[in-house]
Amino acid sequence: MSATRRLCRLAVVAAAALVAACATKPGRDGPPARPPGDLASTPDALPRVEPLRRGGPNKPYEVFGKRYVPMDADLPYSERGLASWYGTAFHGKSTSSGEPYDMYAMTAAHKTLPLPSYAVVRNPANGREVVVRVNDRGPFVAGRIIDLSYTAALRLGLLAGVAPVEVRRLTHDEIRAGLWRRGAPPPESVPAPAAAPPDADDPLMALVAASAERPPASDAAARTNGTTADAAPGFWLQLGAFRQAEGAATLRRQVLDAAGELAVAVFDDVVAFRVQAGPYATRAEAQAAAERVRARLLIVPLVVERRP
Numbered sequence: 001m002s003a004t005r006r007l008c009r010l011a012v013v014a015a016a017a018l019v020a021a022c023a024t025k026p027g028r029d030g031p032p033a034r035p036p037g038d039l040a041s042t043p044d045a046l047p048r049v050e051p052l053r054r055g056g057p058n059k060p061y062e063v064f065g066k067r068y069v070p071m072d073a074d075l076p077y078s079e080r081g082l083a084s085w086y087g088t089a090f091h092g093k094s095t096s097s098g099e100p101y102d103m104y105a106m107t108a109a110h111k112t113l114p115l116p117s118y119a120v121v122r123n124p125a126n127g128r129e130v131v132v133r134v135n136d137r138g139p140f141v142a143g144r145i146i147d148l149s150y151t152a153a154l155r156l157g158l159l160a161g162v163a164p165v166e167v168r169r170l171t172h173d174e175i176r177a178g179l180w181r182r183g184a185p186p187p188e189s190v191p192a193p194a195a196a197p198p199d200a201d202d203p204l205m206a207l208v209a210a211s212a213e214r215p216p217a218s219d220a221a222a223r224t225n226g227t228t229a230d231a232a233p234g235f236w237l238q239l240g241a242f243r244q245a246e247g248a249a250t251l252r253r254q255v256l257d258a259a260g261e262l263a264v265a266v267f268d269d270v271v272a273f274r275v276q277a278g279p280y281a282t283r284a285e286a287q288a289a290a291e292r293v294r295a296r297l298l299i300v301p302l303v304v305e306r307r308p
Helices: 003-023 150-156 172-177 204-211 245-258 283-297
Strands: 061-063 066-068 078-086 107-109 117-123 128-136 144-149 163-170 234-242 264-268 273-280 302-306
Touching: 078 150, 117 144, 117 150, 128 144, 128 150, 144 150, 144 163, 234 245, 234 283, 245 264, 245 273, 245 283, 273 283, 273 302, 283 302
Parallel strands: 078 144, 107 128
Antiparallel strands: 061 066, 078 163, 107 144, 117 128, 117 163, 234 273, 234 302, 264 273
């Protein structure tokens, strides 16, 4: 074998080891022949504060001629895009973090989130959401933002193929405060984040003034199908979405406890109970308010539009 061919072969092997699951061509991976029967009841990954180290799995890297610079700080992050999953071809093999890949665990691969991270992944088509531990790199396919473990994809209803998802990283403060929990209040030993003093120029205050004369709506009254006056057209901040009404009601109470100036409602749109604050007249106003909510509540809202 010539020296040139030997170098090319070594380069291919090195690249394959780096990109792991997510660079594999379709058809070389798949589901287990006999998956355990109780995978649908697999619990979410349990978030805990883990130190983020500079370098190692968080150092810049290059795949297929493209350079990636992972986050190496505890910062909020959210995005929407396509999700895929990886299974038997990589089960037991080393991930980018050095841990063995377990397709039956609640894990995921991401190109730039710091390793390790915890993230909430939501399937907007059915309202399902899971918490995963991000411990690998990928997927290195155009348009895809996350590669899920077999079990995480099963729980989200994504085993049929690539599908849109929403991904939100949990910061260390969110983990400490327990704000990632669905249907359960934060631990009593961890105080809820304090609300910042109201700002007279804050666009949120216009919403406060409009609702100051009426008492807060009950959880039952706030649960609406989007056709009542409470679901006024405009731009809303989506703070969370849940399969169960109890989870949405709990988040609403937590938000009101931490930032009572917000008017928060729970909308039942058949596939999910959505916790939203608003409305705002323009997308720019909603985005400005979203930044304030993120700073105050350590929640990264999604700006959504409700039309008449």
